[in-house]
Amino acid sequence: MKATLPGAGTIGALILLGLAGCSSAPHPGAAAPVTRMSPPQPRPQPEAVSPGFAEWLAGFRARALAAGIRPAVIDAALAGVTPDPEVLERDRFQPEFRRQIWEYLDRAVSDRRVATGREMLARHGPLLAAIEARFGVDRQILLAIWGLESNFGAATGEMDVLRSLATLAHEGRRRDFAEAQLIAALRIIQDGHVPPHRLRGSWAGAMGHTQFIPTSFLEYAVDWNGDGRIDIWSDDPGDALASTANYLARFGWTPGLPWGVEVMLPAGFDLALADGETWRETPEWAAAGLRRADGTPLGALGRIALIAPAGGRGPVFAITGNFRVIRRYNNATAYALAVGHLGDRILGGGPFLAPWPRDEAALSVAETVELQERLTAAGFDTLGADGMVGPNTVRAIRAYQRARGLPPDGFPTRALLVRLQTGG
Numbered sequence: 001m002k003a004t005l006p007g008a009g010t011i012g013a014l015i016l017l018g019l020a021g022c023s024s025a026p027h028p029g030a031a032a033p034v035t036r037m038s039p040p041q042p043r044p045q046p047e048a049v050s051p052g053f054a055e056w057l058a059g060f061r062a063r064a065l066a067a068g069i070r071p072a073v074i075d076a077a078l079a080g081v082t083p084d085p086e087v088l089e090r091d092r093f094q095p096e097f098r099r100q101i102w103e104y105l106d107r108a109v110s111d112r113r114v115a116t117g118r119e120m121l122a123r124h125g126p127l128l129a130a131i132e133a134r135f136g137v138d139r140q141i142l143l144a145i146w147g148l149e150s151n152f153g154a155a156t157g158e159m160d161v162l163r164s165l166a167t168l169a170h171e172g173r174r175r176d177f178a179e180a181q182l183i184a185a186l187r188i189i190q191d192g193h194v195p196p197h198r199l200r201g202s203w204a205g206a207m208g209h210t211q212f213i214p215t216s217f218l219e220y221a222v223d224w225n226g227d228g229r230i231d232i233w234s235d236d237p238g239d240a241l242a243s244t245a246n247y248l249a250r251f252g253w254t255p256g257l258p259w260g261v262e263v264m265l266p267a268g269f270d271l272a273l274a275d276g277e278t279w280r281e282t283p284e285w286a287a288a289g290l291r292r293a294d295g296t297p298l299g300a301l302g303r304i305a306l307i308a309p310a311g312g313r314g315p316v317f318a319i320t321g322n323f324r325v326i327r328r329y330n331n332a333t334a335y336a337l338a339v340g341h342l343g344d345r346i347l348g349g350g351p352f353l354a355p356w357p358r359d360e361a362a363l364s365v366a367e368t369v370e371l372q373e374r375l376t377a378a379g380f381d382t383l384g385a386d387g388m389v390g391p392n393t394v395r396a397i398r399a400y401q402r403a404r405g406l407p408p409d410g411f412p413t414r415a416l417l418v419r420l421q422t423g424g
Helices: 051-066 071-077 085-092 101-108 111-123 125-135 139-150 161-171 175-190 214-220 238-250 282-287 321-329 333-346 365-377 391-403 414-421
Strands: 260-264 303-307 316-319
Touching (some): 051 071, 071 175, 085 161, 139 321, 139 333, 238 321
């Protein structure tokens, strides 16, 4: 499985999108034909490695030895390693604008990706059925994660993971985290799973079909085909898909339980309850007037909570405990929603019924900072102004909306900013 930086549950959640109520989510590319991994390329050899990096590398070698990595493994894996400027550029990238959730979903759950997912379901049906039988994780969820993380194996990443992690450990934003991943990557090599040249992945160290980070590999990856090695990079996706199933199962996946359903709210419903944190048994919500978006009863969903990721003007969803498990793989509402919806579409489900408010342009980072500052100045503390709409900002928006007699949906809009600018 993956793990977000720092410490969520998936691997590829490393590009911040600033989606409302989300912390981060991977950036899905267009579906493409599966390609084979290119031959290893020699690391660039500059005239001299910077003294700072050489000093760090010497210190790291001592720490890796203390962690039980053999000297020969360290020396062979890191021979000629140099900082990668592209990794630092990506680590420091801060977008000026962020996408709305429907823009993310348009790409993540595109018609082409749905079609490819159905092809993969037909091609790997027996494998998926066997993995589902062993781990209890529904096959469409595994397909959806595979599709989002690497376009079903077409884009697993071609960067040198050891070099990327060494760069981030030396001067990235999360150095301790990156160093722990680098030691874990060396242990993967030491345990004989792959040689150093096959340790390829994303700029942030996510690897294979379903983009595990090294520590997650060591904790959750499994040898599905029984050949004595765990190979999540192979053309055969068995080890990767089984590892993802093991990860989800270990975090409490309930077999056969939907991730959630789109719902219809009754007139006058308190939108503050659609906070993703108010968990109640399904009959309680049904008694309050909730039904599925198509008008049918909610059904047996167990304990559920509500989310309105685009505020009161967009679709609303009842989410189950399995939605929370998906968020352990990647701690982002948008990602979990994309996984659930893509899985449903692969099995023949249709689009969401309620429209998204596509006329609502996303606030820029600077506008979001201003929104946070003005909310705090008005007495609705966002606990910081970082340009990211997280739980603290959503709570502050809800409190402001309730105090002003507005629907408390917690959704940041330009109209809300204008209201604050004018002292409303």
